[in-house]
Every structure is written in structure tokens, then in C-alpha cells.
Amino acid sequence: MAMTRREFGALGAASIFAPGAFAQTAIGDFTVTSVSDGSLTLPADMILGQLAPEQLSGLQDAFGFEDVLTPPCNVTLLQTSDRNVLFDVGAGPEFMSSAGFLMDALDAQGLAPEDITDVVFTHAHPDHIWGLLDDFDDLLFSDARYMIGQTEWDYWTDPATVDTIGEARTAFAVGAARRLARIEDAVTFFRDGEEIMPGVAARATFGHTPGHMAFEVRQGSEALMILGDCIGNHHAAFRYPQSPSGADQDQDMGAVTRTALLDQLASEQMRVLGFHLPGNGIGRVERDGAAYRFVEEG
Template sequence: MLTRRRIMTLAAAALAGPLVPQRIWAATTMTLGPRRIDTLSDGSLVLPGDFILGGMPQAELSKIVEEFHLSTDRLTPPCNVTLLRDGTHTVLFDVGAGPDFQPTAGKLSEALAALDLTPDDITHVLFTHAHPDHLWGVLDDFDEPVFAKATHMIGRAEFDYWTDPDTVASIGAARTTFAVGAARRLGALAERLVLLDDGAEALPGIVAHLTPGHTPGHLAFEIGGADPVMVLGDCIGNHHVGFARPGWASGSDQDPEQAAQTRSALLDRLAAERVTVIGYHLPEGGIGRAERAGEGYRFVPGA
């Protein structure tokens, strides 16, 4: 079972070992007309392998584990925060983990500094969802907003779920701290939050799409144009089983069956329309495309 103690123990062990992933601050950059997109490293997570891989068909899974050189004991996915600049707006999609989740994450301030940006330069923060590695970096040590000058936006269904007092009791012991942490942070932001419904235009040319399952109100954001880009968050949460077998249920999702349906339908569209994707936990900066491959898909890195 995943617990906060287990996650923290694995993260501490990773820091002590010789194989700590190096961070690349502006890992990938792409331009879309007047827009520039950078993916910034918030560090990485350290997770028990069965958090994602547990319960999957072992015979087929073993082939994927071998192909992608995965450890079934410990996974260390990167955390890619998306930064968009268009000359008027400076937008973050999610804000990383902050200092209170895992010691291997929470490095966004360093990544921004590497681009000569400060939190006050951010005009908008768009949340895909309220899990710790996406939300917990939003408050400082005094529970004040880090991005004090920014407008913050989140899905209405996501906000309602995490601020519902019943969520803490119903989410399960493994995620209780997730619920407590989300409620505290969203409560502190409530007066400045803009709530988005499915299909809402968050900013000109940026449309929110409800992609539920990983969390109840998870949003992906489509940046429109001649070559659209989809900021995925965690609706496709890895580059291995998430692409190769999108219909498999994963313990990393709060509603595994709904998440699998969302993932399968989304990948079908992304591959057919050759939409560029940015995944929070995808490798090489997270930017690439989905292509059909055998019974599933594959992630092809590159802008």
C-alpha cells in the first residue's frame, strides 16, 4: 500500500544513493508563433513500483518492464512544469511540489531563476489537478501565495472535490494527507481562484478539457493554433504502460477504470490528429507526440 511514509522513505533513500537524476531546468523549448513554451524541472518523484504497476497482467507487463528498463521496486518519474510566454501573459501550468512533499522535488524556484524569472513575473497559474506534486508549491512558509500577482485557475469539479469535508474520510488512508494538503492550499487561494468548466477558455487560445479519473476534476489544457499543444498533466501519467496499454487500470489513478477510459480516448485523438503533447511525468522534458504502435501507442519525444 502507498503511504506518505513509504513515499518519503523511498525519496530519502534515492537522495542518499548514487543515481539521483540530474535536473535540466529548461529541458525543452518550443515556439508557436508568438508563444514560447519551456518545460521546467521541479525535480523528480520517488515512488514504489507497485504504485503504478501493481495489479497489471504480469506476463504482458514483464515485456514492457524489460523494453523500458523499468524497476518494479522503485520508479523515479520527472516532474515537468510547463511555462508559456506570449509577450503579454506568463503562464505556469501547475506549480510543483514545494518543500513539503518529497526532498527530490520542489525545485521550481531554481528553474525559474535559471530563466531570469521570479514568482512575481507569473501572471496566471493553471492547475491540471490538486495532487501534491502539482499544487503544494503554491504557498510559502507563511501560507501566502508564492505567485502573489497571478490569477489562479482550477477545474470547478476539482475544487469542489478537494474542498468537500467528506473527501478526507472517503479518499482512503493512503491519500489522506493529499486531501488535507489540497484543502488547506485551495482554501487559502479560494478568494483568488477562477473555476473552470469543461470547454472553458482559460485564456485566449487556451481551452480546458475535463479528463477525469486520475482525479475527479482533472483538466488538460489545449493551446490552440495551427499546431495545437495539449498540456496533459497526469491524465497520461507515464511513457511506458500509459501509452503501450492505456486501457490497463493503474493504482496511481483515483478512479482507475475511468482514468483508463479517458486515457484511451485521448490517445486515440492525439495520435490521429498528431497533436503535440506535454506530459508532467514524461521523459526528456515531456514534449513529444503519441503514435500508434501495435496494440497501443508509443511516446515519441521531440517538439
């Protein structure tokens, strides 16, 4: 189901944002904080429209939603002794009225934009990258260095993308290209498996977008996976991981990625921080028969 920007905004006005909402955990001597950029409000069939009717009705009964989903937007802040690293920058002021509150959340942590040393992108969808610019179209994090996967950068900066992505996502392509152009002189690229900083390795999780990346944060025996949107919700993605999701640009690849990652996370009992998982997105994946479930931490 395609939606116009006006329709997105109208839906977003119905959501509720809790200013300064956050949760914090430690991985070795890293401090990892989930800070809220607000939430989205989306028609359920935009994400779940390809499920069988009985699957959809079962999810609605189990998770208590009807025609609308209101996923949170959990931005990851990783802090070391000398670095404040953001994974994604939220939606900014232009995407949806219920999102774009990252500056309030950072302020609640005692941080100003100039305190951010690094910005790392999981992917370039609006709710992850449109917060790069302020109301005056200036870079918010002007002192930061920027990092993004090479495949993701190549896709969104390709002039052909706007003509091939499909009408429903045309605005996504235009918005991403405009913002990425602003950092082209200050960006570093990485590929699957590379360490972007000591203790943080990129993990190719393609499908949601052509170059989507997750990040494994590890110190000794402690680890946490920053998921971005490769596991994009706590119901269908866990109960029916092999089913296509309307949120994924390559739905077949997204399903393969999601299924393999859930199996790994459940087997290793690695903690996760999911951008759209409930609460503050921190928890674990557990097996539930032939499927999985998300268990919130705390």
C-alpha cells in the same frame, strides 16, 4: 500499496535532479517551456500493480526499470507578450526531497515569483499544487490570478473528501484543502471546453482525479496538449491504456479517458507536454500496432 510521508521522503532522497533543466517550443506566437520541478521516486507496483505478471515483466525488459519508478515532474510555462502562465506549481518543500525545485527552474528562465501572472491547475495532487506555498507558509505567486476546474475545486474543498478518499490519500486531501483555502478569494473556475485565455481551452480528462483537466494550446494549425497526469507514464499508459492504473482515483474512468485521448492525439499528431513523460515531456503519440508509443521531441 500505501506509503507514509516518511517512506516517500526516504525514497525521494535517492533521485537526481538537474537544476534548471528545460525544453522550449513555440505554438504560434506562444512560447511554451517545460521546466523541471525535479522528479518522484515511487514503487513500481504503486502504479503498475494491476498489470498481469507477463505484462509487467515485458515493460521492465523494454524500459529498463525494476522495483522503482523515477518519473520527472515537468511544469509547463506558457508565455505571451504580456503573460507568464504556469500550469501547476510543483511539489514544494514538503512532499518529496527529489522534487520542489520549481523556483530554481524559473530563476534559470529569468523569472521571479512576482513575474507569474496566472497559475492554472490541472488537478490538486501534491506534486502539482503543494508548491503553492513557500517555507513560511506564504503564497509564492502573490500577484497571480488562479484558475482551476469547477469540479476539481468542489471535490477537494468538500469537507467529506478527507473521510472518503481512502487512507493512502488522506494527506493529499488535507494538503489540497489547506492550499486551496489560501486562494479562495483570488480563484476563477472553468468547465470543459471553455477558453481560459485566448488560444487555450480546457479539456475534461476526469479519472486521475474527479475533475482533472488537460489544456489544448492552439494557434492556427499549430497545437499542443498540456496533459497533466491523464497520461501519466510512457510505458504502461501507452502499451496498455485500457488497463487500470494505481495512480488514478477512478481507475475505470481513467482508463476510458486515457484510451480516447491517445487515439485522438495519434490521429491528429498533436504535440503533447506530459508532466511525468520522459525527458522534458514534449513529444508526440504514435500508434504501435494495437497500442501506442511516446516519441520524444528533439
